[in-house]
Amino acid sequence: MLDIHEKPEPTTHDDPITSDPREFASRVNSWMPHDLMLIDAWFPLAHSFAVGKKPVRRAVYSQPFFLWREANGNVIAAETHPNDMLAATKSEYTDADGRYPVIEKYGYVWGWLGNPDNAAPEHIPSLPYLPEDGGLPLHMLGTVRFDCCAPLSLENLIDLTHADFIHADVVGDEKMDKETVEVFHDSETITMVRTCVNKSVAPIMKVFGGVRDDVQQVRQVIRIYLRSHAAIAYGRFSPGDNVQLFHPCVPETRDRTRLDYAMNTSNVKKTNPFRYMMPKASYKVSRQDSSMTSPQSPRYMQPEKRKDLHSPLDEAGQKYRVLMLSLAERQANGDYAYRDNVSADCSEIIGYDGK
């Protein structure tokens, strides 16, 4: 049987998750993710290795970012290409020189979209299992895309029951003895912890990871940093190796998502093929996800009279919707403040012990 446990959370007037079930349902069902544009956030625009002397182009909500390195190695993030002599407009997101605030951390170049005066290093999300100075080998890094809007990608991610069906050939099917889902949130993050007892072993662990058993104990954590559209996907498997994925979903446009992932498998023995194959699974898994989220995406572009149906397993996804809508509402009212600290070490929250 499925058990839903939620730790009691302090209920304040500021909690965006209302305790009124009708109001909660109303918000859940007003979900039009294409309309969301959250600013005053750091976005992981590129792997550090991808930025060199020649400018590379990125986008957040169609807003152009050109990234390159100066001779001293510092990264520049500009609104226009240095060769673009015709660029006449400048947004409010850059300084007088057309430059965005930019930071390099965890092996990524992070660009700030929002009021430059509000850019602060403490708004970079905590990613405990990525080295702060970067340096992961290239085989652990890659780029994939989702043919849908970024919030749908993340709603897809935080409801891991989807993996039992569309990724069954990679991570195993729905067969298990017991499944428990816990959900935590604050104003800037949502965290879902899924515990599975005697779940069928992930095929990729059988084929490449040397796991011989038929079942394994699984604890999967998805933690989403709402504004940055970036997620931690951390899985503990017994028997098997832990999976440490950073899963940013950069909204390049309102209906297309870029994912520069980092799958840190340095915890896996160098002689184990799983160390090299697991990061490559992203290419297959992302296409599987896109096969569902791509046709799903246009169906959320317009107001819809019919309400989505939900099951108890959708609690995390429903709360994700409400939290995103709440942030958007606050920003529409001119409130861009971070009420919770996203850079505080979240190791304990996700159950990461450094191994």
Added chain:
Amino acid sequence: MTEAVWWAVARSEEVSADKPLNVDLGDQPIVLWRDANGVVRALEDRCPHRRAPLSLGCILGSGAIQCGYHGWTYDGETGRLINIPNLKGERKYPPVYKAKPFGVHESGGFVRLCADVKAPPPADDGDALPLSGTATVALQHEQYVDALFDDPSLLISIKGVRFSPYLFAELTEQEGQLMLERSCQWASPHWPAPFSSEFPLSLRIASDAVTGETDLTLLDDEFNLLLHATLAPVPAARGVTQVRWRAVLSPERSGLQSKIMGVGTPLKVHENIDGAALRVLKPSASIHANDLREKIAARSAPQDEVA
């Protein structure tokens, strides 16, 4: 789409118990499959959970359809949700937990759908005609039907037959259908149509006023049947028209040219239409088609209200 109209959205052989089939009725996507008893089922191709297409899922041994996204499983007849696999154990779901079902009728090798599940079924077609196919055409449904009236050669080919620009009978309304009869020639060398005093063939075109489902009957000058076909154009997404067709060649055909019709495929329904020719095709036979459609609709409206 009008509620109580039956549309031939698939040929029988296109619908299986192995893999769901996605079809359109205008902008309405629909999933078709056969249940454990071989009965065709049709639901809106949209899981009410997270709006993913059900046609990307699978058909279970029980005959139910399972969404490929989170495994929600639906009964084909009612559309009712019958299982969420990750919610272990027996559960009952409220009646509102359902996908939208469609009325289904299968006969004559066509699968027809109606948005009204309680609509009375259409008349049976009899045996399925042996030749069949499906063509997807980048032309709007009404334009497709009108072009069939004005110049069928843009849309179809009948082996060895040339359609002339002349009619034996212009478009009229007969028993709720739009009918005309076009003069045809054999494709062999002969006087051009404008200078021919006789036409050895005629093609009767009889179309349903709403669906455009059309019976084609090719007769020789002694009124012997040479070919009978049914074309079922159905509006699909983005203004595309999907045409399912079935045909039979008469086994008894006299004369060399009619016998040659039996070599290879006697009927072709074009996927690609000559846009340049279509652009300059002037409305002729179809020019009063809309007036006739409106007349038929006006006559049937009060009957519907009585019914």
